[in-house]
Amino acid sequence: MQTAYEKAEEELTRTIYEKMPDDELARTVEELRAEVAEVKARGLKLDMARGKPSPAQVDISRPMLDILTSSADLTDGGVDCSNYGCFDGIPSARRLAGEFLGVPPEQTIVLGSSSLNIMQSVLIHYWEKGVPGYTPWNKLDHVKFLCPSPGYDRHFGLTEDLGIENIPVRMTETGPDMDQVEYLCATDSSIKGMFCVPKYSNPTGITYSDETVRRLAVMKAAPDFRIVWDNAYVVHDLFDEGDKLLNIHDVAREVGNEDRILAVASTSKITFPGAGIAFFGSSPANVEEVAATLQVGLISANKLNQLMHVRFLPDMDAVRAHMRKHAEFLRPRFAAVERKLTEGLAGTGVARWTHPRGGYFVSFDGPKGSAKRVWKLCREMGVTLTTAGATWPYGNDPDDTNIRIAPTYPTVDELEQALDVLVLAVKLTAAELAQEERAA
Numbered sequence: 001m002q003t004a005y006e007k008a009e010e011e012l013t014r015t016i017y018e019k020m021p022d023d024e025l026a027r028t029v030e031e032l033r034a035e036v037a038e039v040k041a042r043g044l045k046l047d048m049a050r051g052k053p054s055p056a057q058v059d060i061s062r063p064m065l066d067i068l069t070s071s072a073d074l075t076d077g078g079v080d081c082s083n084y085g086c087f088d089g090i091p092s093a094r095r096l097a098g099e100f101l102g103v104p105p106e107q108t109i110v111l112g113s114s115s116l117n118i119m120q121s122v123l124i125h126y127w128e129k130g131v132p133g134y135t136p137w138n139k140l141d142h143v144k145f146l147c148p149s150p151g152y153d154r155h156f157g158l159t160e161d162l163g164i165e166n167i168p169v170r171m172t173e174t175g176p177d178m179d180q181v182e183y184l185c186a187t188d189s190s191i192k193g194m195f196c197v198p199k200y201s202n203p204t205g206i207t208y209s210d211e212t213v214r215r216l217a218v219m220k221a222a223p224d225f226r227i228v229w230d231n232a233y234v235v236h237d238l239f240d241e242g243d244k245l246l247n248i249h250d251v252a253r254e255v256g257n258e259d260r261i262l263a264v265a266s267t268s269k270i271t272f273p274g275a276g277i278a279f280f281g282s283s284p285a286n287v288e289e290v291a292a293t294l295q296v297g298l299i300s301a302n303k304l305n306q307l308m309h310v311r312f313l314p315d316m317d318a319v320r321a322h323m324r325k326h327a328e329f330l331r332p333r334f335a336a337v338e339r340k341l342t343e344g345l346a347g348t349g350v351a352r353w354t355h356p357r358g359g360y361f362v363s364f365d366g367p368k369g370s371a372k373r374v375w376k377l378c379r380e381m382g383v384t385l386t387t388a389g390a391t392w393p394y395g396n397d398p399d400d401t402n403i404r405i406a407p408t409y410p411t412v413d414e415l416e417q418a419l420d421v422l423v424l425a426v427k428l429t430a431a432e433l434a435q436e437e438r439a440a
Contacts, residue, residue: 044382101281150391166393205356344423
């Protein structure tokens with residue numbers, strides 16, 4: 001039985017332009033080119049490239065800046081936050097980290113503002129020192145990482161920078177293609193890890209199914225295999241009833257694989273981007289070992305920032321209340337994406353896109369061989385998109401179809417203008433591709 005995703009993919013096999021008679025197609029191409037010329041003349045400058053909160057979203061965290069005054073109590077659980085020490089993070093922040101990551105507080109470390117930096121540090125740790133009892137990754141002939149694709153370009157950059165080979169695996173409606181993942185991990189011991197954004201994945205917005213989570217936790221893999229569980233959007237629901245994600249730590253612990261999971265999250269899209277607090281959580285053994293390495297170069301992270309955050313967001317109830325305010329800004333933007341793409345492209349057979357219930361992105365696919373042309377055409381019309389191919393390792397989208405839509409930063413009016421440009425670029429590209437195919 002076909003999945004909805006497979007049916008949508010099948011619908012892309014013949015577009016309305018491929019069905020047109022030659023003369024009608026030629027007229028359509030000329031009309032679309034004329035529309036493009038008109039848009040170019042408007043001199044638009046619209047940015048839909050990165051997943052940044054809008055200024056209005058950032059503003060809802062401004063009251064946090066008033067919490068620590070010169071007369072404020074700067075202690076937390078007996079820890080003096082104004083001085084050195086407490087490398088693992090202040091007690092209240094570790095409790096919050098545990099709630100974010102699904103592990104006990106003692107299995108967390110609260111560090112600076114960047115979860116990406118934590119991931120890099122942990123990967124370098126394994127690269128240089130290896131998993132205890134096993135060869136450091138940099139001493140091996142070949143090291144590979146699985147990269148669910150379309151996925152997060154900055155993940156791919158971390159491993160590429162170390163010389164680790166990135167292996168793409170297809171994303172499905174329920175997460176990465178687990179038949180492919182299980183086969184690769186069971187047959188190739190050089191595969192040492194995998195990136196996962198399990199809730200509202202970047203860019204598809206898909207949340208991993210319970211079955212996918214279980215299979216990741218229990219599957220056969222190299223003994224030093226690690227899953228980077230980047231739960232960046234764990235609380236980023238658009239609606240009161242958000243997607244539910246199974247706790248992978250519980251499943252992994254039951255089968256003796258708790259060392260496999262390296263979880264991270266941060267408040268970067270909750271409070272202030274680049275000035276939040278970031279969390280690491282894993283098994284007791286992993287936390288102890290990773291901490292031993294990180295402590296060589298860090299006495300403690302910014303505990304005053306941790307204190308300010310936990311007084312503003314003391315528990316998950318407070319976090320969820322805060323995120324409902326974010327959702328008020330985000331829902332109209334995601335609704336605009338759905339409305340504009342549906343109005344412009346539904347029934348044309350030239351595109352499919354995801355319909356996320358949270359997170360920061362929408363994943364868009366056009367016809368084969370279209371993404372780079374669409375990206376270039378949008379740029380010429382004044383709209384900046386995430387670079388075509390960025391959602392695949394090495395920038396190599398094998399079908400050249402995927403574009404990541406980041407609707408959060410522009411105003412709704414700017415977003416709607418940018419989406420009109422995208423729709424126009426997709427239509428012209430699809431029509432030209434159809435014309436070129438006939439001429440070949």
